[in-house]
Amino acid sequence: MIPQPAIDLQNVTVAYHRTIALYGATLQLSAGTICGVVGMNGAGKSTLFKAIMGFVQPVRGQVHIHGLPLRQVQRRSLVAYVPQSEDVDWQFPLRVWDVVMMGRYGKMNWLRQPRAADRQRVRQSLEQVELWPLRHRQIGELSGGQKKRMFLARAFAQEAAVLLLDEPFAGVDIKTEKLIIDLLLAERQAGRTILISTHDLASITTFCDQVILVNRSILAYGTTAEVFTPENLARAFEGSAQIPREGG
Numbered sequence: 055m056i057p058q059p060a061i062d063l064q065n066v067t068v069a070y071h072r073t074i075a076l077y078g079a080t081l082q083l084s085a086g087t088i089c090g091v092v093g094m095n096g097a098g099k100s101t102l103f104k105a106i107m108g109f110v111q112p113v114r115g116q117v118h119i120h121g122l123p124l125r126q127v128q129r130r131s132l133v134a135y136v137p138q139s140e141d142v143d144w145q146f147p148l149r150v151w152d153v154v155m156m157g158r159y160g161k162m163n164w165l166r167q168p169r170a171a172d173r174q175r176v177r178q179s180l181e182q183v184e185l186w187p188l189r190h191r192q193i194g195e196l197s198g199g200q201k202k203r204m205f206l207a208r209a210f211a212q213e214a215a216v217l218l219l220d221e222p223f224a225g226v227d228i229k230t231e232k233l234i235i236d237l238l239l240a241e242r243q244a245g246r247t248i249l250i251s252t253h254d255l256a257s258i259t260t261f262c263d264q265v266i267l268v269n270r271s272i273l274a275y276g277t278t279a280e281v282f283t284p285e286n287l288a289r290a291f292e293g294s295a296q297i298p299r300e301g302g
């Protein structure tokens with residue numbers, strides 16, 4: 055039997071107020087892949103993520119995750135999202151622990167009472183991102199890099215099959231970037247599929263298996279060697295990008 059692709063988009067078109075942001079996107083990614091998503095500002099990277107999460111209703115086309123339609127994907131919390139910076143009230147009296155526990159909501163009953171297994175997974179996630187000592191901290195008292203790691207821990211706690219990360223390396227130091235990359239490599243090893251939107255083309259060649267070029271549609275996807283050609287980059291960046299050197 056041929057395994058289902060982890061992410062399967064067929065001819066997906068998304069429009070905002072009748073303006074098309076993503077046209078006819080077709081994509082199939084196998085489980086256990088780390089894939090960079092690159093394109094200029096406004097190219098449609100976030101829209102692609104929203105389509106995979108089911109946050110926007112495509113005017114045409116279909117999205118399946120591990121063979122399941124998005125309604126079932128959402129019910130089973132199969133896709134986790136790590137935002138670049140979330141539109142939250144950072145002054146709200148929430149602790150780091152509370153935010154990471156939100157990753158478990160999809161696995162709880164309607165009373166949302168955490169069980170021992172939930173607390174154990176939250177602890178493990180906080181330890182993975184090295185935030186366990188800060189678990190009682192109010193979320194507004196974290197640095198930018200710590201906030202990113204908190205959202206990463208929430209995604210790990212969710213135990214989703216697909217992780218979507220929006221600019222995870224923007225504004226983080228080298229040590230944190232290395233920590234995040236090592237964690238993502240371990241998640242890939244566990245069979246998860248990871249999409250990372252980034253403007254850093256060079257870093258993609260160091261740890262991504264595949265890359266997707268976006269410019270109002272999916273222009274190309276495949277290995278970096280296949281995709282990072284002068285022609286493709288010219289179409290994606292309208293002449294303003296250079297081919298990154300292998301290995302950064």
Ligand SMILES: Nc1ncnc2c1ncn2[C@@H]1O[C@H](COP(=O)(O)OP(=O)(O)OP(=O)(O)O)[C@@H](O)[C@H]1O
Pocket residue numbers: 070071075093094095096097098099100101102
């Ligand atoms: N909610 C919205 N309503 C109307 N237009 C939107 C909305 N969200 C995005 N757009 C438009 O859709 C297009 C694609 O936006 P999108 O956010 O997907 O790009 P992006 O590649 O993620 O950009 P960036 O790199 O700047 O984050 C842009 O022209 C943007 O202005």
